[in-house]
Amino acid sequence: MPSLKIYNIFPFEPVKGEGVTLIDRNGKKYIDLVSGLGVNLLGYNDKYIKKILSHTPSIIHLSNLYYSSLREEVADMLGNLTDLDYVFFTNSGTEANEAGLKFAWKSKKGKFIALTDSFHGRTLGSYSLSHLFSHQDFPRIKADIKFIDTENYDDLKREGKDAAIIMFEPIQGAGGVKPLTREAAEIMSDLQKSGVILFADEVQSGLGRTGKFLACEHYNLKPDIVTLAKGLGGGLPLGAVIMKKNIAEKVSIGDHGSTMGGNMLSLRLAKEVLRRLNSGLIEYVQKLGEYIDNKYKDKFKIRGKGLFRGFDINNADTVQVKMINRGFLINILRKKTIRLLPPLIITKETIDSFFENIEDIIE
Numbered sequence: 001m002p003s004l005k006i007y008n009i010f011p012f013e014p015v016k017g018e019g020v021t022l023i024d025r026n027g028k029k030y031i032d033l034v035s036g037l038g039v040n041l042l043g044y045n046d047k048y049i050k051k052i053l054s055h056t057p058s059i060i061h062l063s064n065l066y067y068s069s070l071r072e073e074v075a076d077m078l079g080n081l082t083d084l085d086y087v088f089f090t091n092s093g094t095e096a097n098e099a100g101l102k103f104a105w106k107s108k109k110g111k112f113i114a115l116t117d118s119f120h121g122r123t124l125g126s127y128s129l130s131h132l133f134s135h136q137d138f139p140r141i142k143a144d145i146k147f148i149d150t151e152n153y154d155d156l157k158r159e160g161k162d163a164a165i166i167m168f169e170p171i172q173g174a175g176g177v178k179p180l181t182r183e184a185a186e187i188m189s190d191l192q193k194s195g196v197i198l199f200a201d202e203v204q205s206g207l208g209r210t211g212k213f214l215a216c217e218h219y220n221l222k223p224d225i226v227t228l229a230k231g232l233g234g235g236l237p238l239g240a241v242i243m244k245k246n247i248a249e250k251v252s253i254g255d256h257g258s259t260m261g262g263n264m265l266s267l268r269l270a271k272e273v274l275r276r277l278n279s280g281l282i283e284y285v286q287k288l289g290e291y292i293d294n295k296y297k298d299k300f301k302i303r304g305k306g307l308f309r310g311f312d313i314n315n316a317d318t319v320q321v322k323m324i325n326r327g328f329l330i331n332i333l334r335k336k337t338i339r340l341l342p343p344l345i346i347t348k349e350t351i352d353s354f355f356e357n358i359e360d361i362i363e
């Protein structure tokens with residue numbers, strides 16, 4: 001039985017990884033600037049992650065029925081990094097968003113606002129708030145959902161007035177690596193002051209990827225709810241909904257749950273990921289981000305921050321194939337945008353070699 005054809009997959013098979021490099025069955029090396037869709041923050045074959053995995057714990061899965069000091073330890077680390085108060089662990093980004101939507105709803109019932117080109121996940125709740133899929137014909141949740149073009153500030157102000165929840169990505173990922181504008185952030189911050197719940201989906205932009213722990217920090221936004229996933233579990237499935245105390249206080253026993261969410265092995269790796277982010281990795285990403293801005297931003301009209309980058313080119317699909325032949329894995333969005341989500345441990349030299357090669361191809 002073949003696996004379902006629902007992704008356009010490349011024909012080569014990576015079988016080994018080292019740092020930012022993947023090696024295929026024939027020994028060909030690829031610089032991986034996609035890192036498992038933004039998951040492999042520490043690259044491949046990280047020695048600390050390997051060390052943790054070599055001591056298999058006797059409990060891999062515990063369930064949320066029992067107290068876990070490991071769970072509380074990771075929760076504390078997330079609290080210190082975000083200034084938020086409570087966390088619930090899930091297995092994935094979309095699950096974190098589903099949980100967050102339910103928690104937000106407990107505090108404030110009413111109209112949801114999401115942004116044009118948004119992507120929040122593939123399950124029906126997250127999907128309902130994903131404008132990127134507005135052409136698709138799946139059922140949406142029965143709720144008042146308004147999609148606002150972020151740069152239509154009058155719409156945002158008007159629709160925001162009687163909204164309950166605004167869900168947004170501070171830098172849109174799948175929608176084309178589009179950062180929120182300062183103006184939109186300011187309007188959202190004002191709406192928050194008048195009682196609207198700000199829900200930041202940082203599944204892609206969080207965890208140091210932009211040179212801050214949360215991309216919202218670039219805008220001085222302090223959302224009421226934040227979701228994380230992708231790299232949180234160091235390659236194992238793990239997501240998190242992090243929220244302010246007033247949101248958490250409205251959630252009752254039984255309102256939500258997860259059998260596998262926050263399994264012990266994923267949490268162990270999360271502790272290591274967070275430790276590394278805390279010991280200089282975020283500042284490292286910030287420096288590399290400045291390097292990219294200084295050297296390449298004008299030339300390629302690059303959007304985004306830190307190591308979360310996108311720029312548009314002609315014939316992106318053809319360029320991608322040429323880059324793969326030269327040993328660079330890149331991601332293409334909507335046939336025109338190159339999205340870069342490299343491991344956070346990438347070096348300046350590797351970044352330079354990527355840009356030299358792409359320049360050579362597109363000229």
Ligand SMILES: *Cc1c(COP(=O)(O)O)cnc(C)c1O
Nearest residue numbers: 092093094119120121173203204
């Ligand atoms: C990847 C992503 C999701 C979905 O995460 P999954 O783990 O695939 O469910 C949700 N929101 C954003 C912004 C993402 O980039």
